[in-house]
Amino acid sequence: MMPVYLAYLFSGLAVILALSTILQKNPVYSAASLIGVMIMLACDYVLLGADFIAAIQIIVYVGAIMVLFVFVIMLLNIEQAKREKLFIPRRVVGVLLGLAIFLKLSIVGYTAKVMLSKGYLKIPKGADSTTAIGKYLFSNYLLPFEVASIVLLVGLIGAVVLGRREAK
Amino acid sequence: MANIDLLTITPDIILIVFAFALLLAGAFSKVERQANFNMLAMLGFGLAFLVNLFLFGAKKYGYYNMFFFDEVAGLFRFVFYGIGILVALISEPYICGKIKHKGEYYALILISVAGMSFLATAYDLIMLVLGLEAMSLSIYILAGMFKHDEKSVEASMKYFLLGAFSTAILMLGIAFVYGALGTTNFGEVVTAYQKNLGGHKPELLIAGVVLVLAGVLFKIAAVPFHMWTPDVYEGAPSSVTAFMISGVKAASFVMLIRVFVLGLKVVVFDLVTTVMVISAVTMTLGNVCALVQKNVKRMLAYSSIAHAGYILVGFVALNKTSLAAIVFYLIAYALMNIGAFAVLVLFDDRGNYLESLSGSGFKYPFLGLMMTIFMFSMVGLPPTGGFMGKFYIFKGALEAGYVWLVIIAVLNSAVSAYFYLRVLVYMFFEDFKGAVAPSVNSTPTTVALVLTSIGVLYLGIFPQAFFELTQRCMTYLP
Numbered sequence: 001m002m003p004v005y006l007a008y009l010f011s012g013l014a015v016i017l018a019l020s021t022i023l024q025k026n027p028v029y030s031a032a033s034l035i036g037v038m039i040m041l042a043c044d045y046v047l048l049g050a051d052f053i054a055a056i057q058i059i060v061y062v063g064a065i066m067v068l069f070v071f072v073i074m075l076l077n078i079e080q081a082k083r084e085k086l087f088i089p090r091r092v093v094g095v096l097l098g099l100a101i102f103l104k105l106s107i108v109g110y111t112a113k114v115m116l117s118k119g120y121l122k123i124p125k126g127a128d129s130t131t132a133i134g135k136y137l138f139s140n141y142l143l144p145f146e147v148a149s150i151v152l153l154v155g156l157i158g159a160v161v162l163g164r165r166e167a168k
Numbered sequence: 169m170a171n172i173d174l175l176t177i178t179p180d181i182i183l184i185v186f187a188f189a190l191l192l193a194g195a196f197s198k199v200e201r202q203a204n205f206n207m208l209a210m211l212g213f214g215l216a217f218l219v220n221l222f223l224f225g226a227k228k229y230g231y232y233n234m235f236f237f238d239e240v241a242g243l244f245r246f247v248f249y250g251i252g253i254l255v256a257l258i259s260e261p262y263i264c265g266k267i268k269h270k271g272e273y274y275a276l277i278l279i280s281v282a283g284m285s286f287l288a289t290a291y292d293l294i295m296l297v298l299g300l301e302a303m304s305l306s307i308y309i310l311a312g313m314f315k316h317d318e319k320s321v322e323a324s325m326k327y328f329l330l331g332a333f334s335t336a337i338l339m340l341g342i343a344f345v346y347g348a349l350g351t352t353n354f355g356e357v358v359t360a361y362q363k364n365l366g367g368h369k370p371e372l373l374i375a376g377v378v379l380v381l382a383g384v385l386f387k388i389a390a391v392p393f394h395m396w397t398p399d400v401y402e403g404a405p406s407s408v409t410a411f412m413i414s415g416v417k418a419a420s421f422v423m424l425i426r427v428f429v430l431g432l433k434v435v436v437f438d439l440v441t442t443v444m445v446i447s448a449v450t451m452t453l454g455n456v457c458a459l460v461q462k463n464v465k466r467m468l469a470y471s472s473i474a475h476a477g478y479i480l481v482g483f484v485a486l487n488k489t490s491l492a493a494i495v496f497y498l499i500a501y502a503l504m505n506i507g508a509f510a511v512l513v514l515f516d517d518r519g520n521y522l523e524s525l526s527g528s529g530f531k532y533p534f535l536g537l538m539m540t541i542f543m544f545s546m547v548g549l550p551p552t553g554g555f556m557g558k559f560y561i562f563k564g565a566l567e568a569g570y571v572w573l574v575i576i577a578v579l580n581s582a583v584s585a586y587f588y589l590r591v592l593v594y595m596f597f598e599d600f601k602g603a604v605a606p607s608v609n610s611t612p613t614t615v616a617l618v619l620t621s622i623g624v625l626y627l628g629i630f631p632q633a634f635f636e637l638t639q640r641c642m643t644y645l646p
């Protein structure tokens with residue numbers, strides 16, 4: 001059961017990096033740790049056989065969103081955070097919200113496990129998800145795929161038309 | 169069943185190609201030389217109309233059952249392309265000099281109509297959402313096209329935020345429906361209902377259907393979801409308001425019919441009571457609020473809420489007559505609204521307030537006559553299309569036995585006579601104050617006025633042939 005040990009390894013690393021994200025003083029180190037978390041999660045997705053989501057995770061989160069984070073940090077020239085006391089009252093809200101999300105995800109995970117053991121949910125074996133998604137995208141969902149491109153085009157036009165500065 | 173048949177979506181491809189052409193032409197030409205852009209847009213709509221005429225009558229599934237072209241879809245495509253032609257006609261004199269992005273303006277109208285057309289041919293909830301978004305996003309942008317007018321920007325922002333919210337609700341509903349049935353395809357709903365659910369309706373399915381209904385009713389502007397209507401219709405450029413009030417209304421009703429009568433027909437009878445109450449409240453509230461409006465655009469916005477109530481009566485009755493009457497009513501409604509807005513557009517927004525219209529009826533007899541026809545049609549007086557539309561809707565409702573709903577609707581129509589005819593009172597029985605004058609280059613708008621008034625009168629005087637056509641096309645119910 002090699003994948004299980006690997007899963008523990010990647011998940012453990014993800015937790016350590018996540019802690020590093022919130023405990024680092026230098027915001028650039030925090031951002032770098034967050035990138036590490038994303039990559040570790042992508043590794044977990046690969047182990048689960050969801051290689052398409054793993055690739056999207058790397059491309060979108062690491063490639064686009066985190067780079068934006070780092071850009072903003074660099075551009076604003078944020079100085080090192082001052083050392084704060086670890087326990088201040090407003091953090092209680094954050095801790096509670098974190099616990100709530102943890103509880104919710106635990107419930108989702110448990111439900112999925114029950115569903116799997118009852119045979120209600122099935123994980124397709126032997127299929128690689130990129131091929132499957134590609135096949136669906138260009139057969140069953142061909143027309144929606146094309147119309148979605150029109151919808152995106154409208155968004156682009158809107159950004160240009162409404163965002164452009166006009167001399168009165 | 170792949171059936172990737174390009175011919176059936178040719179009208180929409182034509183519209184999108186023309187939209188691209190206009191975008192490029194707008195980018196590479198000077199604003200002064202863009203006066204004929206509306207002709208190009210009209211050419212696009214005209215071609216699409218002709219191709220649809222050629223396709224009309226066929227029944228075609230396509231694109232792995234994402235797409236179903238039938239008589240209803242064909243009929244609604246005619247409505248949308250016709251609205252496109254009329255709006256392109258009334259736009260040019262109005263936006264000339266006010267909008268610098270003419271290419272984008274017409275391109276967005278073309279794409280929006282293509283979205284409506286995809287809505288009308290959708291056979292899967294995914295296609296429905298994409299068609300709806302192509303239509304709505306274009307209109308959010310169009311509403312804010314007067315960038316130096318605070319009200320226009322406000323309208324755009326308001327409509328965008330609320331519209332995005334309503335789409336989110338619609339999507340949540342679709343997710344619930346998918347969770348309950350295991351399919352989003354209209355063709356598989358009945359089998360999935362019998363096989364996966366064993367003929368039971370779990371709460372999840374009902375919750376999903378109610379959320380989908382809420383999303384659709386938002387676009388229709390029925391009562392609990394009508395709050396955006398007056399501000400958006402008043403703030404948006406008048407030509408865009410004419411487009412919204414006719415096109416979006418027709419598109420949302422075709423969405424209502426296709427989702428609930430063709431698609432999720434297993435639950436449609438569970439919704440009738442809800443829609444009945446909504447319909448009664450909608451028409452009453454729309455009419456009562458319209459009574460006190462001083463601004464004609466705002467008054468027409470509330471009147472559009474009231475008309476949505478009348479048309480919903482047709483959905484409540486749910487028989488062949490009433491569904492055909494919905495199509496008939498929508499066409500008459502589109503014609504009279506575009507006509508009324510064409511008059512406002514011709515006065516270049518200076519006649520938006522009732523006082524400023526004073527005396528303009530005798531000063532400009534042609535416009536006075538036109539406004540008379542359209543206002544009579546809105547009240548529902550013979551011999552206009554509005555009267556016949558209401559007649560057929562009420563006939564369908566009486567056949568289904570909803571007598572009290574018809575009584576409420578008739579009382580409402582009587583109330584509505586006050587504020588529609590008040591416009592005419594100001595136009596004909598007050599002294600002219602010189603507040604309004606038609607814009608200089610008015611030929612296209614005049615053509616649109618003539619076309620819409622002929623349409624309204626034709627539907628009012630010879631409704632039989634047309635109504636039989638809509639009845640023959642409405643094949644969803646026996």
